[in-house]
């Protein structure tokens with residue numbers, strides 16, 4: 001008999017008690033009320049909580065998650081697993097019809113009042129909101145009347161959160177539903193137009209092309225990038241605090257989006273010139289966002305990163321949150337296209353996920369990385385990479401591109417991955 005799991009529930013109970021108590025001490029020390037579904041925890045995302053408090057919370061979450069799974073039992077676990085997708089359905093409905101704004105921030109309303117104000121079918125309103133209430137998003141009391149919870153209040157007036165949820169519902173969800181079909185139709189494909197997205201959206205184009213030609217989708221996609229910067233584990237601060245840009249005079253932010261990273265860098269380093277490269281529409285938007293005080297040092301440049309790099313002699317080429325959008329085949333092309341711009345000693349800095357080894361993290365944290373990996377496959381046949389895959393990727397570009405290593409700042413999800421060009425200036429293909 002396998003005795004490994006004996007006493008596991010008891011051990012987990014102890015861990016929940018220990019780590020949740022540590023977490024709660026932070027609230028009592030600050031004179032704050034305990035977190036509740038009604039009032040939340042007072043923090044929009046966990047950025048303002050000290051790192052050791054975040055760690056205690058994460059350990060408590062890991063332990064409660066495992067406890068939950070053990071109590072479900074094997075069959076319960078399998079049966080409950082698909083249920084979480086339903087919350088997305090409800091959130092999509094709530095956003096589509098701006099339901100949250102029809103609930104007073106303080107006080108209650110009724111399903112009937114929402115139906116009358118929006119013109120929506122009363123039965124639909126009731127059913128979609130009751131579905132959400134199962135996840136503590138709105139609370140129904142008494143029957144047919146609802147009030148906000150802390151979570152449903154977040155759905156009012158936060159366009160970037162809206163974009164993030166709608167992007168998953170509209171772009172990713174149909175893609176995920178067809179990803180297994182895509183493995184059958186195009187086994188092992190690295191092409192962006194042979195993915196779950198291609199089948200789910202019935203298109204032969206790559207997802208980026210589909211998104212970029214539709215202003216609504218494009219705006220939403222850009223807002224998602226802004227939203228992702230807000231979560232502490234994806235915060236730009238990890239890069240700014242843990243990489244010394246002190247000797248960088250010219251930085252090219254390749255696929256730099258709306259320039260948020262560039263502007264943060266230019267604020268911090270008053271001698272740095274930053275060139276943001278991206279697709280034409282993004283660059284037009286980006287140029288309008290640069291404040292006058294930074295315009296002489298931050299500028300946008302339309303550039304397709306699959307074509308040779310036009311900026312020669314920069315000190316650093318940054319690829320932040322770009323490579324995970326592409327399969328290895330296309331990442332090699334992106335890196336190869338940089339080579340013509342590189343002078344000896346120029347560095348490439350990739351700020352992207354480096355997936356930890358299996359079992360290095362708890363199951364909850366690990367699951368987050370695996371889900372992101374599968375999302376990228378469904379979207380674009382792209383992937384998240386672990387240490388070994390990053391090393392292999394750089395090695396397959398050019399032996400003169402020396403891999404300098406990977407560091408993951410404490411509390412960060414995005415790793416700092418570096419390489420240096422050791423060849424002659426601006427050489428391509430072994431010349």
Ligand SMILES: C[S@@+](CC[C@H](N)C(=O)[O-])C[C@H]1O[C@@H](n2cnc3c(N)ncnc32)[C@H](O)[C@@H]1O
Nearest residue numbers: 225255256257278279303304305306320321322
């Ligand atoms: C996930 S976003 C990352 C943006 C930014 N680096 C950040 O950290 O927020 C990926 C960016 O790559 C850009 N991109 C996609 N294809 C591109 C191409 N062929 N050439 C240049 N940029 C491209 C997108 O427009 C988008 O801004």
